[in-house]
Amino acid sequence: MLPKWFNKWNAENPTNIYGPAVLLGGIGGAVVVATLLVTWGQPYATDSLQTGPRGTGMSVPEFEYELATPDPAIEGWFASTSDPIPPQGGETTAAEARENVPPGLGDLTVENYDRLLAAMREWTGIPDLFEDAASYQTAVGHTMVSMTQNLNENWGAHVNANKEVGVTCYTCHRGQPVPENIWFQETPTVESMAGWSANQNRVTPVSQFTSLPSDALQKYLVEYETIAVHDLESRVDNQIPGDPLIQHTERTYSLMNYFSNSLGANCLFCHNSRAFYAASGQVTLQWSTANLGIDMVQELNNQYLIPIAGLLPEERLGPVHQDAPKAACKTCHQGYQQPLQGTNVIADWPELATTGDPVYAEPSEQAAVTD
Secondary structure, three states: OOOHHHHHHHHHOOOOOOHHHHHHHHHHHHHHHHHHHHHHOOOOOEEEEEOOOOOOOOEEEEEHHHHOOOOOHHHHHHHHOOOOOOOOOOOOEHHHHOOOOOOOOOOOEHHHHHHHHHHHHHHHOOOOOOOOOOOHHHHHHHHHHHHHHHHHHHOHHHHOOOOOOOOOHHHHHOOOOOOOOOEOOOOOOOOOOOHHHHHOOOOOOOOOOOOOOOOHHHHHHOOOOOOOOOOOOOOOOOOOOOOOOHHHHHHHHHHHHHHHHHHOOOHHHOEOOOOOOOOOOOEOHHHHHHHHHHHHHHHHHHHHHHHHHHHOOHHHOOOOOOOOOEOOHHHHHOOOOOHHHHOOOOOOOHHHOOOOOOOOOOHHHHHHHHO
């Protein structure tokens, strides 16, 4: 006996014999696939990074094929790098022989400066960088060189947290005049609303295309607002002034979601799943590195990037507030736990690692460091 629904459908559709077959075939195929997954296991092997004590659920599972896949930008990096030329003493300096030399690079030998300049032009996609003293790109470039030296010299606890890695222009720019993952202030996102509702419920790149608040980067990475969530106690009858509200929790989740997408990691990379709110005692070492990164980006935005707004042409400014482009985790990391998967980018470019005298390794020594 066929089911009544089938007899009814067959009577109403006497010439269509494929619909039920496709439906039943699809259901049957899904059952087969589910059975295979249960009995054989999922076909892609995973690896797990333990980030906290056993039994706490603090681990990050990742697909092994993804771990084995190199960041495609690494190839471009090696194509643009070259060995430094250790000075022998008495060489002509860049300040003596070249024009528009950025502060901090004037004492380089001409050979090393020209080598670095050629690389920076390739890294930034600006073929005439520092050629025209009147160009805004020259003034901005001078600031960016100082910023890069500061990041390498004073923020080693973050950029060199696990090993010497460092940053160069290529870390963010990847051959483009404007890095791909900069951000602008976008709130209010709902002009018809006032107050908190104007900051959320409309997807934006800043909110990672979610309905979470779009002002998290502005508040936390520019305005130094405290990252916090409301605690576990009821505050209905006894709200203490200054305590975080549920809105602060939503904004914090927006920031955490941004972190996760920036590093290609989940919450357990830094937190214990049973106590996300615990800022000490139940977090990983990566949590401390991330907090240093927050401090670093706050300084980077406020001391280097926001002040250059007056140098930039209108088309380089934000569409809503005409603000300068700013940086955050994704600007450097671009989906990886370490930018360029931990490639040491300052070993060949000690000129960008310090505001003092660069320490050059001999080519043979440098090859060993790079390998």
